[in-house]
Amino acid sequence: MDNAKLLGDSPDPVGNDPHVWGKQWTSRKVYVERDYLDEGKITRRDQLSWKFQMEHFDTLFARAPGKEVLECGCGSAIMSVHAALQGFQATMLDFSPDGLDLAKANFDANHVQGKFVLGDVLKLPFPDNSFDVVMSYGLLEHFPDIDAPIREMVRVLKPSGIFAADIIPKRFSIATLGEIVTSWVRFGNRLKRLQFKNLFRESRRNFPHYENNYSIQKYRRALEEAGLKDIVVTGSGLFPQIGLPFGLEGKIYVPIIKSLRRLEKYFTRSSSRWTDWFGCSWYAHGIKA
Numbered sequence: 655m656d657n658a659k660l661l662g663d664s665p666d667p668v669g670n671d672p673h674v675w676g677k678q679w680t681s682r683k684v685y686v687e688r689d690y691l692d693e694g695k696i697t698r699r700d701q702l703s704w705k706f707q708m709e710h711f712d713t714l715f716a717r718a719p720g721k722e723v724l725e726c727g728c729g730s731a732i733m734s735v736h737a738a739l740q741g742f743q744a745t746m747l748d749f750s751p752d753g754l755d756l757a758k759a760n761f762d763a764n765h766v767q768g769k770f771v772l773g774d775v776l777k778l779p780f781p782d783n784s785f786d787v788v789m790s791y792g793l794l795e796h797f798p799d800i801d802a803p804i805r806e807m808v809r810v811l812k813p814s815g816i817f818a819a820d821i822i823p824k825r826f827s828i829a830t831l832g833e834i835v836t837s838w839v840r841f842g843n844r845l846k847r848l849q850f851k852n853l854f855r856e857s858r859r860n861f862p863h864y865e866n867n868y869s870i871q872k873y874r875r876a877l878e879e880a881g882l883k884d885i886v887v888t889g890s891g892l893f894p895q896i897g898l899p900f901g902l903e904g905k906i907y908v909p910i911i912k913s914l915r916r917l918e919k920y921f922t923r924s925s926s927r928w929t930d931w932f933g934c935s936w937y938a939h940g941i942k943a
């Protein structure tokens with residue numbers, strides 16, 4: 655594969671650039687710790703969210719016609735590590751070489767095998783009908799034109815194969831509340847360390863990548879037009895990520911969410927208006943006709 659050519663293939667929609675992503679992956683290594691897999695040890699909200707995603711994976715993908723799974727925009731590949739541990743043959747694709755390195759490190763650390771492919775989701779280097787499951791977690795919101803990546807993902811899916819995507823749109827939701835609290839915590843931390851330079855700007859969420867704010871209806875239409883049936887697109891996640899100080903996240907917030915887990919599951923599965931208004935993200939799945 656001609657890497658230089660591939661990296662130039664994706665139009666750069668306002669910051670969705672492999673090099674910008676690469677900087678993120680080299681500065682913030684996300685490891686698939688055993689904690690993700692062992693609920694008793696979970697102390698962070700993000701770990702708990704992944705744990706819930708893994709449970710959902712187990713239910714949804716039990717219906718897949720086979721075991722070949724592709725994760726597009728894999729980054730750290732947390733879900734693919736889980737898939738591989740469940741006996742799936744995982745292929746990971748990302749246009750950032752640093753993202754792929756991190757995915758490899760996570761596979762090695764968990765003693766599982768996978769295929770790592772440098773490529774663009776807008777031009778997937780696989781024949782039609784190759785995979786039983788095609789999934790992405792935190793990818794589709796980075797495209798101004800969501801039809802193009804969805805069409806490609808469905809193209810490489812086998813008939814009766816399952817498409818699944820977790821999408822974090824840029825919009826007001828319960829996640830906004832978490833961002834506001836986290837910003838104030840950062841503000842306090844900087845004050846404590848006497849870091850006054852650009853105090854407000856540095857305390858705010860600093861995420862350089864393009865994010866769309868498309869509605870559930872727009873995603874549903876894109877999935878239908880790409881040839882999926884039995885489509886579900888719904889809000890998901892009742893409790894936002896909040897970076898709390900003094901170990902409060904592990905001691906108080908995570909135990910509260912764990913104890914309210916049935917409520918959160920109910921919220922996410924209800925497909926109600928509340929879920930669609932306030933859910934932290936969109937969750938989409940469908941089956942290739």
Ligand SMILES: C[S@@+](CC[C@H](N)C(=O)[O-])C[C@H]1O[C@@H](n2cnc3c(N)ncnc32)[C@H](O)[C@@H]1O
Binds near residue numbers: 664731732733753
């Ligand atoms: C939010 S991250 C995904 C995080 C990942 N699901 C995880 O578990 O860590 C988005 C990823 O999509 C990749 N990406 C963005 N646009 C892409 C494209 N056109 N083709 C392939 N990968 C892309 C980025 O390099 C980045 O690693």
